[in-house]
Amino acid sequence: MKVKENKSFFLMQFGDTPQLRVLDFLIDNHFFDFPLTEIARGSNVSYNSLKSFFENFIKSEIVIKTRRIGKSDYFKLNLDNQFVKDLIKLDWSLTNKSIPEIKKAVYN
Secondary structure (H helix, E strand, O other): OOOOOOOOHHHHHHOOOHHHHHHHHHHHOOOOOEEHHHHHHHHOOOHHHHHHHHHHHHHOOOEEEEEEEOOEEEEEEOOOOHHHHHHHHHHHHHHHHHHHHHHHHHHO
């Protein structure tokens, strides 16, 4: 696995676990759907790790199946789920809070 050099504010605040990496990837790409292999690759989580907890995301309706192409099921964040809505708001809030700190570090 390739290590992500620049962690998101979400991961810096809450930790860097496989589950949070997947949520972070899906939040950043919440308009799109992906097969499990792309979710694993994009979030830098092994496919086997993803399979071990992804069913819980489906059962809790954090992610929904959108379609099937060939043998691959595609999934995306369930934007109708209040928990997901709150996660997206939290991610934006963390990002907005951190922007002045970044500007200060870059321009000083």
